[in-house]
Amino acid sequence: MMQAKQLEISRLASVAPPTVQAIIDGRLMNAASGKTFPVISPIDGAAIAVLPECDAADVDRAVTGARAAFESRRWAGMPPKMRKRVVLAWAELIAAEALELAVLESRDMGMPIRMAEDLDIGFAVETLRWYGEAADKIYDELANLDDQVSALIMRAPLGVIGAILPWNAPAMIGAWKLGPALIAGNSMVLKPAEDASLVCLRMAELALKAGMPEGVLQAVTGGGEAGAALAGHMDVDCITFTGSAEVGRKIMTAAAASNLKRVSLELGGKSANIVMADAPDLGMAAAVSVDFMFGHQGQVCEAPTRLLVQRKVRDRFVDEVVARADALRIGNPLDLANNLGPVVNGSQRDMILGRIADADREGIRFALDGRAKTLPSTGFYMAPSIAVSNNPRCSLAQEEIFGPVLTVLEFDDIDEAIRIANGTRYGLGASIWSSNLDTVFHAAKRLVAGNINVNGGTGPVVELPFGGFKESGFGRDRSLHAIDKYCDLKNIIIRSSR
Missing domain, CATH: 3.40.309.10 (Aldehyde Dehydrogenase; Chain A, domain 2)
Structure with missing residues (x-):
């Protein structure tokens, strides 16, 4: 059985990556500039793909489309039970390609195949299933202020979320951000690391196949220019980032200099x-x-x-x-x-x-x-x-x-x-x-x-919040607590006449 699996892994290693373009408004797209960059496998230093080198113009297209999707309420206005079905269907499409995606991850950034399949892809699937199941179980609050006044305390999605991912476990960490932000009703622009983009692009494409409306999940590729454009964009409401403290500081500066967008950072460690x-x-x-x-x-x-x-x-x-x-x-x-x-x-x-x-x-x-x-x-x-x-x-x-x-x-x-x-x-x-x-x-x-x-x-479990103190950042991925950072609260105060 192990020999058969090794043969299948070897076969998959020769298959061309399935998704090698940015995804904007439901379409596969190249960078507006036409620029590209090679994907170099750390296994042998060989190029295995070429991806668009997106810049500020591409990020602006992606953000504009995500904003249009949010304002149209094609996702935010969808009944939570329907959002649940889409996210669960998405998780199953990823699970069906688990070995293919694990091989792609190993080729892209060098993760051992067992870890890629069990940890990165496996926990990504588990995370999306967990948040999908939670989608129709998040309730608002009602406060009775006096006999004729009641107030609804409502969670409202922030709008457009920018997610900038690391290269070390992009599928799993991506799911930690995608799951809670999407079930809350937000639209998202995903910017994977240039050293580990291939699996993220395929996951974003599978979201469309699962029924996620066009524009709700955008994906742009590239390096620091694309990330900086997303962090500084005036129409992005929140940036969630996992990576280095150096880049985290730049994101905070960009957020302050632009529209004071929310920031959540999971940075370095020395455990x-x-x-x-x-x-x-x-x-x-x-x-x-x-x-x-x-x-x-x-x-x-x-x-x-x-x-x-x-x-x-x-x-x-x-x-x-x-x-x-x-x-x-x-x-x-x-x-x-x-x-x-x-x-x-x-x-x-x-x-x-x-x-x-x-x-x-x-x-x-x-x-x-x-x-x-x-x-x-x-x-x-x-x-x-x-x-x-x-x-x-x-x-x-x-x-x-x-x-x-x-x-x-x-x-x-x-x-x-x-x-x-x-x-x-x-x-x-x-x-x-x-x-x-x-x-x-x-x-x-x-x-x-x-x-x-x-x-x-234990290893990483979606039920528990994850994040750090001091210069390891702030904000939490995973668990129900993660949903709150992609929402805000509004009061709806109602006075009755009798």
């Missing part, structure tokens, strides 16, 4: 993974830590890039982590036998190697140096590296690297671990391993992070 000596299963802790840290080459915003180990178990725990990381098989992400694929592009690889070189100059010791590993000769591959430091202020422990580099730090007691964990400008995620519930709750109340896993926790 601490705290391992106490009384962890219920140190072997499981090591296995989960390695999988979470290196499973997508460290290209996960919540990746536990700082491993904090209690001093009395540090050496043997680190030895276990090093052995597991060193055993990971690196190669073509379309091969089911491989654990890790490449990083997303050559620039990312060069940046990561530069950070490792900086650590060398700081005198940081590497218990595992991925630079010594034999890797494929083509593509943008890297092997895991594990640094061991006594300095929680060193560059590897402070800066988000977004690559396969883990930093090990040690501590004596939980309060020292909490101080180290909170000692960065980020506050996205954290983990703690301990059998002592007093220790767990003591830490959980004091860790400055939006998502805290205890003894393994």
Whole structure:
């Protein structure tokens, strides 16, 4: 069975990407300028498609169409039960192409095929199903002010939402934004990352096939110019963004300089993974830590890039982590036998190697140096590296690297671990391993992070809100709470005559 699936993956890898144009008002379109850019696969550095390089003119067309769709109420005025049916049908169309989309994702940005199918595409489908089911279950409020006055407190969709996506899990993170915004009745302009646009374009095309009215979901491709045009557009009511802190700041500036549009940001992270000596299963802790840290080459915003180990178990725990990381098989992400694929592009690889070189100059010791590993000769591959430091202020422990580099730090007691964990400008995620519930709750109340896993926790689940504190951003994706950021409240006050 596994061999048959591998053969099918190999066949799909030779199929041309199905959607290679922007989608505006229900039509596939090229950039008005005629400009394009190549899609380079990190597997081997080869071009696998050419996409429109959209600019401000294309973004304006997309926003204008989205506004027209919103004002016509062809989606916002549709009964919630009908919106539910469309979103559920959309989810099923994506699910029917799950393996095709997973192969496309692996080719586009290097995600291992198992992760692409189960995590990125699988959770995108689950997310759209969940929000689709919620569409007709969101109610407004009624307040009786006195015997003759009542007031309806109504959620109103904001209008046109701009969603700028990252490249590391575009289908899943895209669904986290598309689901709540669309069921609330908004229109959307989607701008996927230039390094991971192909699956997003196909998903947008499938939305039309599911019955979503033209103009409700637009998709434009390109780089920074398209993103800047969307962030600064005077007729966009909200920008939701996942990506770097640097770009997040630019989006906030653009929002302030334009129409004071709402902004929701999920930015970087430097998550601490705290391992106490009384962890219920140190072997499981090591296995989960390695999988979470290196499973997508460290290209996960919540990746536990700082491993904090209690001093009395540090050496043997680190030895276990090093052995597991060193055993990971690196190669073509379309091969089911491989654990890790490449990083997303050559620039990312060069940046990561530069950070490792900086650590060398700081005198940081590497218990595992991925630079010594034999890797494929083509593509943008890297092997895991594990640094061991006594300095929680060193560059590897402070800066988000977004690559396969883990930093090990040690501590004596939980309060020292909490101080180290909170000692960065980020506050996205954290983990703690301990059998002592007093220790767990003591830490959980004091860790400055939006998502805290205890003894393994869970992977991404749509039922729980996701987002960070400090420079990891603000606003929450996932859960019913996410719907609120795409709505505003209005009061309708009614006085009766009797």
